[in-house]
Amino acid sequence: MTQSLAPEIKDCSDCPIRHRAVCAKCETDELALLEDIKYYRSFSAGQTVMWAGDRMEFVASVVSGVATLTQTMEDGRRQMVGLLLPSDFVGRPQRDTATYTVTAASDVVMCCFRRKPFEHMIANTPHIAHRLLEMTLDELDAAREWMLVLGRKTAREKIASLLSIIGRRIADLSNKKAGQSITFDLMLTREAMADYLGLTLETVSRQVSALKKDGVIVLEGKRHITVPDMRRLMEEAGDDSDGGLLF
Amino acid sequence: MTQSLAPEIKDCSDCPIRHRAVCAKCETDELALLEDIKYYRSFSAGQTVMWAGDRMEFVASVVSGVATLTQTMEDGRRQMVGLLLPSDFVGRPQRDTATYTVTAASDVVMCCFRRKPFEHMIANTPHIAHRLLEMTLDELDAAREWMLVLGRKTAREKIASLLSIIGRRIADLSNKKAGQSITFDLMLTREAMADYLGLTLETVSRQVSALKKDGVIVLEGKRHITVPDMRRLMEEAGDDSDGGLLF
DNA sequence: CGCGGTGTTGATCGTGCTCAACCACAGTGG
């Protein structure tokens, strides 16, 4: 498990995820305590951050980049069970071996906390415990949303769902919650998308092409995607919840 | 939303789920506070406890029976996203409309807490907040486990997975963690099983029959199931994690 | 240049869906 120190050590006060991560609700004195047990680590694209079954020495926040949680069966079938974007939390307090394999999908920087001291802080710092509960409940909702995608949607709807979810998260990370058109770089390979969606990579490729042909998305290169009309994409995803707050 | 009072009001001290529910870690004085905001409600099989989008007046613990969380698309496709057994928690604090529809799969008794006071207690009672975090993390793990089932397993493996999960939970609710054979009543219709597994009810019926024909399970009637060899069932489920602690 | 990683496209196959008939069983009312 090769690793390297982050190129530039950052201070909490100018941390890009300061207001969305586990530490979001912390006061300055609580942040000071966190600073003592934290350290940054970078991982390059493709690198495994942690293997399922490994002893878990730290928990962490994703500072930049994208990481994935995956589960693998003996015969090699793989299912992604989590997509970790900046501010997301990695690892489970109170457990000392990792349940899932964590992989860097792009170059990733993580803000790691030594596990034992962090667990101690959870017990003594309600601001952290509450924020973690909030984030875990959000992840549970996301996982349940994903169960509908995996269990009941067609291949085309699955692709549209993935693009719509990523598009939405990217959009409100960059506070671009304006209505219409959104552009972003998909930071997943076709294979990773397939693992996320319970499809084969061939099917992913075909359906992405189909959505492009039908004008639902515009591709430049393989990964750079523009969604001209988010509403249209969400219809394709089967999420006709027009009542949705964003878009 | 018809309702009836539970036939016999119980006291926390002789509550069957006392040691596993949200209140598991509470001291006697904290329990006393909970008693003030709690009330029991019963629901009969098939009854809807709460509709997605409804205002959520309470959160609750399942005391007895089985309830389900489901999500439905406009065209009627349905996916179960949670199976709630005794001691499981229902509802999300800090949110005032329900995200999922909750249905009683069998006759159910719930211990309900008025939402506002309960939220207040979470903020002031670390024992409750921590237990809730723990339970939410467990549910998240279960949801992720289920994502593998939905995304990558065959119909036969899906059925075997469901039976093995229910079998395991029933077994350790009743402290029957003995090795070999397990018997239980499946409290789900074929349709509910299909909704859980992302299958059609016809496929469920066929695969259950197949598992019976192959001697993996023994059926008496439609719902009463005996698993002669749990290990065998788990192999069929593709969960060859022989290292499993139970069985 | 060849090579590996990533992605596209085509042909064929098979699992699980669809549509449909039928069965078992429990109420219910004439």
Add this chain to the structure above:
DNA sequence: CCACTGTGGTTGAGCACGATCAACACCGCG
């Protein structure tokens, strides 16, 4: 008492969606 009805479950025949197997395109890199 038995016909009638509704609910839950089983079984069969045919089909379609996505998997599988395979060939090839593209691109950066040694």
